[in-house]
Amino acid sequence: xxxxxxxxxxxxxxxxxxxxxxxxxxxxxxxxxxxxxxxxxxxxxxxxxxxxxxxxxxxxxxxxxxxxxxxxxxxxxxxxxxxxxxxxxxxxxxxxxxxxxxxxxxxxxxxxxxxxxxxxxxxxxxxxxxxxxxxxxxxxxxxxxxxxxxxxxxxxxxxxxxxxxxxxxxxxxxxxxxxxxxxxxxxxxxxxxxxxxxxxxxxxxxxxxxxxxxxxxxxxxxxxxxxxxxxxxxxxxxxxxxxxxxxxxxxxxxxxxxxxxxxxxxxxxxxxxxxxxxxxxxxxxxxxxxxxxxxxxxxxxxxxxxxxxxxxxxxxxxxxxxxxxxxxxxxxxxxxxxxxxxxxxxxxxxxxxxxxxx
Amino acid sequence: xxxxxxxxxxxxxxxxxxxxxxxxxxxxxxxxxxxxxxxxxxxxxxxxxxxxxxxxxxxxxxxxxxxxxxxxxxxxxxxxxxxxxxxxxxxxxxxxxxxxxxxxxxxxxxxxxxxxxxxxxxxxxxxxxxxxxxxxxxxxxxxxxxxxxxxxxxxxxxxxxxxxxxxxxxxxxxxxxxxxxxxxxxxxxxxxxxxxxxxxxxxxxxxxxxxxxxxxxxxxxxxxxxxxxxxxxxxxxxxxxxxxxxxxxxxxxxxxxxxxxxxxxxxxxxxxxxxxxxxxxxxxxxxxxxxxxxxxxxxxxxxxxxxxxxxxxxxxxxxxxxxxxxxxxxxxxxxxxxxxxxxxxxxxxxxxxxxxxx
Numbered sequence: 001x002x003x004x005x006x007x008x009x010x011x012x013x014x015x016x017x018x019x020x021x022x023x024x025x026x027x028x029x030x031x032x033x034x035x036x037x038x039x040x041x042x043x044x045x046x047x048x049x050x051x052x053x054x055x056x057x058x059x060x061x062x063x064x065x066x067x068x069x070x071x072x073x074x075x076x077x078x079x080x081x082x083x084x085x086x087x088x089x090x091x092x093x094x095x096x097x098x099x100x101x102x103x104x105x106x107x108x109x110x111x112x113x114x115x116x117x118x119x120x121x122x123x124x125x126x127x128x129x130x131x132x133x134x135x136x137x138x139x140x141x142x143x144x145x146x147x148x149x150x151x152x153x154x155x156x157x158x159x160x161x162x163x164x165x166x167x168x169x170x171x172x173x174x175x176x177x178x179x180x181x182x183x184x185x186x187x188x189x190x191x192x193x194x195x196x197x198x199x200x201x202x203x204x205x206x207x208x209x210x211x212x213x214x215x216x217x218x219x220x221x222x223x224x225x226x227x228x229x230x231x232x233x234x235x236x237x238x239x240x241x242x243x244x245x246x247x248x249x250x251x252x253x254x255x256x257x258x259x260x261x262x263x264x265x266x267x268x269x270x271x272x273x274x275x276x277x278x279x280x281x282x283x284x285x286x287x288x289x290x291x292x293x294x295x296x297x298x299x300x301x302x303x304x305x306x307x308x309x310x311x312x313x314x315x316x317x318x319x320x321x322x323x324x325x326x327x328x329x330x331x332x333x334x335x336x337x338x339x340x341x342x343x344x345x346x347x348x349x350x351x352x353x354x355x356x357x358x
Numbered sequence: 359x360x361x362x363x364x365x366x367x368x369x370x371x372x373x374x375x376x377x378x379x380x381x382x383x384x385x386x387x388x389x390x391x392x393x394x395x396x397x398x399x400x401x402x403x404x405x406x407x408x409x410x411x412x413x414x415x416x417x418x419x420x421x422x423x424x425x426x427x428x429x430x431x432x433x434x435x436x437x438x439x440x441x442x443x444x445x446x447x448x449x450x451x452x453x454x455x456x457x458x459x460x461x462x463x464x465x466x467x468x469x470x471x472x473x474x475x476x477x478x479x480x481x482x483x484x485x486x487x488x489x490x491x492x493x494x495x496x497x498x499x500x501x502x503x504x505x506x507x508x509x510x511x512x513x514x515x516x517x518x519x520x521x522x523x524x525x526x527x528x529x530x531x532x533x534x535x536x537x538x539x540x541x542x543x544x545x546x547x548x549x550x551x552x553x554x555x556x557x558x559x560x561x562x563x564x565x566x567x568x569x570x571x572x573x574x575x576x577x578x579x580x581x582x583x584x585x586x587x588x589x590x591x592x593x594x595x596x597x598x599x600x601x602x603x604x605x606x607x608x609x610x611x612x613x614x615x616x617x618x619x620x621x622x623x624x625x626x627x628x629x630x631x632x633x634x635x636x637x638x639x640x641x642x643x644x645x646x647x648x649x650x651x652x653x654x655x656x657x658x659x660x661x662x663x664x665x666x667x668x669x670x671x672x673x674x675x676x677x678x679x680x681x682x683x684x685x686x687x688x689x690x691x692x693x694x695x696x697x698x699x700x701x702x703x704x705x706x707x708x709x710x711x712x713x714x715x716x
Contacts, residue, residue, distance in 0.1 A: 009449040009716050043659065065660045085660055086616040088627070088675055091367040110617050113674040139661055140617050140625060171658065258444040259468050259498050267498055269446070272687060274715055277635040300529065301401065301687060302423045302443055303497055316471040317446055329630060329659060333690070335713055355693055357632055358367050 002345045003338065010256040010319065011270035013330070013337040017346055019250035020050065020232060027214065027231050028057040034218040039063050039082055039207070041229030044328045046353035047337070048076030050232060061104070063227045067095045068356025070105070076352070079103045082130070082207075084167065084227070086114040086140070092358070097121045108132050108167045110141045112154050119160025126160055130167035130207055133196055135189040137171040144192035149199035165205025165224070166193045173212040174237055182241065186216030194222035212241055235327040236279065236287050246289055251331065252321040254338075255304065263310040270322060271299040274333060279325025289321040296322070360703045361696065368614040368677065369628035371688070371695040375704055377608035378408065378590060385572065385589050386415040392576040397421050397440055397565070399587030402686045404711035405695070406434030408590060419462070421585045425453045426714025428463070434710070437461045440488070440565075442525065442585070444472040444498070450716070455479045466490050466525045468499045470512050477518025484518055488525035488565055491554055493547040495529040502550035507557035523563025523582070524551045531570040532595055540599065544574030552580035570599055593685040594637065594645050604647055609689065610679040612696075613662060621668040626678060629657045632691060637683025647679040654680070 008014070031038035040054045041063040051062055051073055061080030064070040070081045079102070086109040087096055099105050100121070107118055110132040118127050133148045134141035142148045148166070156163050170189040176182040189208045197203040208217045209226035211234075218226050230237075233251035234244035255270035277299065279285035286296040286304075293312065297305045304322070306313070314320060324330040331337070332354050339347040366372070389396035398412045399421040409420055409431055419438030422428040428439045437460070444467040445454060457463055458479070465476055468490040476485050491506045492499035500506045506524070514521050528547040534540040547566045555561040566575045567584030569592075576584050588595075591609035592602035613628035635657065637643035644654040644662075651670065655663045662680070664671070672678060682688040689695070690712050697705040 007449075009447060011715050085627070088614050088616050089367065091365075110619055111674055114616065134619060138623070139658060139663055140619055142619055256446050258446050258472065261468055261492060261497075261499055265496070269443070272634075272636065273690060276630075277638070277687075278630065280635070281639065300497060305497055316469055329635075332631060333713065334715065355691065357369050357692065 002348060005340060005344050008254060008338055008345065010254050011274040012254045013334040014252045014254050014321065015233070015337045015339045015349060016250045016252070017339045017341045019248055020053070023232050023234065023248060023250060024053055024057045027228060028059065030215055031218055031226060032058055036218045036223055037225045039225050039227050040232065041065070041084070041227050042069060042073060042353065044229040044232055044331065046331055046351045047349050048073060048352050049349060051076060051078055054232070063229070066356045066358060067092055067099065068358055069353040070099055070103075071095070072353040072356065074099060074103045082106045082108065082227070084108045086110060087118055088114060093117060093121050100127075106130060106164065110151070112151075112158060115155045115158040115161050119158045122160030126162040128164045129155065129161045130165050130205060131155055131163060133166050133168045133193055135168040135170050135192045136185065137169060139169070139171065141168065144196045146199065148196045152196075152200045152203075163203065165203040165207060166197055167207040168193055170208070170210055170213050173210050174241070176212070176241070179242070182212055183216045186213035187220050189213060190217050190220035190223045211238065212243060230327055233327040236285055236323050236325045239287060239323065240284065246287070246323070249323050251327045252289060252323055253330065255320050255322055257314045257316050257318045257320065260313065260316055264307055264313070266306045266308060266313040268304040268306065268320060268322070269302065270304045271302045273301045274330070275299060275304065275322065275324045276326060276329045276333065278329055282325065285325040287323040289323060291320065294320070360706060363698060363702050366612060366696055366703065368612050369632040370612045371692040372610045372612050372679065373591070373695045373697045373707060374608045374610070375697045375699045377606055378411070381590050381592065381606060381608060382411055382415045385586060386417065388573055389576055389584060390416060394576045394581055395583045397583055397585050398590065399423070399442070399585050400427060400431060400711065402587040402590055402689065404689055404709045405707050406431060406710050407707060409434060409436055412590070421587070424714045424716060425450055425457065426716055427711040428457055428461070429453070430711040430714065432457060432461045440464045440466065440585070442466045444468060445476055446472060451475060451479050454485075458485075464488060464522065468509070470509075470516060473513045473516040473519050477516045480518030484520040486522045487513065487519045488523050488563060489513055489521060491524050491526045491551055493526040493528050493550045494543065495527060497527070497529065499526065502554045504557065506554045510554075510558045510561075521561065523561040523565060524555055525565040526551055528566065528568055528571050531568050532599070534570070534599070537600070540570055541574045544571035545578050547571060548575050548578035548581045569596065570601060588685055591685040594643055594681050594683045597645060597681065598642065604645070604681070607681050609685045610647060610681055611688065613678050613680055615672045615674050615676045615678065618671065618674055622665055622671070624664045624666060624671040626662040626664065626680070627660065628662045628680060629660045631659045632688070633657060633662065633680065633682045634684060634687045634691065636687055640683065643683040645681040647681060649678065652678070
């Protein structure tokens with residue numbers, strides 16, 4: 001028994017399944033056309049059903065950030081998982097050991113210290129690792145070239161691990177302001193890794209790619225794997241980058257106007273507890289679907305405050321669909337989403353990997 | 359069976375129960391000393407155990423933002439609840455009706471339209487309502503004085519509701535930069551409401567107060583009720599306002615350093631999925647407990663990137679306690695918290711009202 005769209009209580013997370021299927025097919029065809037493997041990051045959806053759709057469409061495995069996400073996805077039948085986060089400490093190593101008994105697991109890391117911990121799990125069969133390289137984000141990894149090549153050599157000497165290749169995340173691509181700049185970031189993330197791998201005498205895996213860079217990076221010689229996540233849903237950041245249209249944005253927050261306290265102001269029942277504070281201060285950080293004349297001004301936890309031309313805004317009781325600034329953390333705020341098709345509810349989707357902080 | 363502090367896996371939400379008890383006692387004594395009722399907002403903790411502590415210390419009831427929170431708290435025995443959010447639509451009105459059968463419930467609102475909906479539930483016994491007034495935040499409510507007095511008169515004519523008083527939330531107090539300015543905001547939130555109530559011929563309830571304004575507002579003649587929330591845990595925003603010290607901050611995120619990719623950079627396993635993006639861009643928006651020399655630079659979803667003097671930062675594997683910018687949405691990201699006392703785990707606290715978006 002599902003709920004008719006008109007009866008969905010708000011705020012609610014709505015997933016347009018037609019857009020999801022189209023987004024999955026497009027990225028899978030792009031990867032196949034360029035001969036690169038696609039390993040989507042499931043942090044965007046956190047839903048086993050959608051991971052299965054991605055695998056059925058040709059993804060060769062999935063990427064997870066946390067063991068808790070990987071365990072949920074293994075329960076759902078995913079048997080090839082990249083854990084793209086350095087693991088530390090006995091509880092996580094025990095869980096890694098258990099996870100390896102039911103899935104092929106790779107781990108990314110950027111230090112000898114973490115490699116030595118992970119290696120304790122690989123005494124019989126070495127743990128496959130990807131060494132993370134910093135291609136400009138300034139988060140994990142050493143710079144490409146000699147510093148990373150030296151790290152690869154050090155890690156290769158650690159018992160219990162086997163270096164399979166290099167990995168990077170060009171998260172700074174989200175801040176590019178032109179197609180040319182975006183292409184440059186994407187090309188650099190691949191060539192930085194390819195050149196570093198050459199210094200190491202060649203490595204099997206060159207794993208790159210965010211949603212912004214994936215379509216460019218897939219065309220650069222040497223790349224073997226792309227790991228986009230957001231493409232399945234898209235969000236306001238993808239709209240700003242020109243990588244999505246309102247039609248291809250699959251994740252929306254359905255909200256109700258609960259106040260019109262001033263002629264130019266309306267308030268909806270979705271605040272940062274439904275939309276997060278990601279992107280605050282950015283132009284058009286939240287988009288009201290089909291209503292370009294409405295602009296969100298600020299969010300409290302439970303209130304979304306919007307502005308309109310005086311007297312022109314929506315009435316109390318009207319329902320609006322909001323495109324969040326950043327889809328991934330928004331999905332993490334909901335236990336359940338409504339999958340819609342052609343304007344009616346098709347299914348309820350459990351956000352099974354929500355809240356897996358560890 | 360509880361987990362020793364040293365064995366808590368990270369990232370984890372840690373609640374210092376000694377600080378919680380002291381914070382609860384201090385606010386309760388302050389309210390009692392000024393002869394005002396204390397109705398804490400439970401959105402900060404979302405934990406039935408802590409609501410019971412607040413009530414036992416003298417709170418006369420609780421404030422909730424959502425019906426889902428109120429239902430959880432009613433299950434836990436809270437029988438006097440202010441729902442400080444305008445309700446709209448059949449599912450919520452049905453739940454309000456059911457909730458009224460097991461608790462005294464008041465609702466705040468700022469329009470005739472919402473009052474008419476709420477009134478449908480009050481045919482036999484009118485629903486007690488507080489009319490929200492805008493004392494400067496620019497969110498809900500009309501301006502104080504004549505505009506709000508006129509609204510009160512219109513709402514008073516709606517069948518099924520009984521106007522008990524006025525309510526405001528001076529959320530702009532979080533942006534004050536001096537004690538004098540904060541006191542001014544607090545005094546204004548009370549006097550604005552008192553003057554508006556006089557235009558209405560007097561009203562029983564004058565309900566104000568955020569954590570920043572509560573201690574000042576409680577001293578202003580005419581106030582009857584204060585509704586602070588954050589005071590139970592405090593956070594980096596309260597540190598900046600001078601209303602808390604590291605010792606009185608009860609909610610922390612325990613994190614592990616998982617990388618040292620550069621001499622001046624460390625990365626912990628707590629990003630915006632544990633700390634939210636609230637407060638990004640604000641000076642000292644996240645504080646590392648006992649380590650003033652460490653500064654957080656930016657958060658990804660799973661990574662917290664910090665800076666130190668080159669070569670002076672924490673080692674891989676070291677554990678840090680981080681004070682979040684804003685406690686309330688952080689608590690909403692965890693299913694479970696660890697209650698600690700004197701450095702060891704005392705209990706596991708269920709965040710039972712987490713994720714109650716509706």
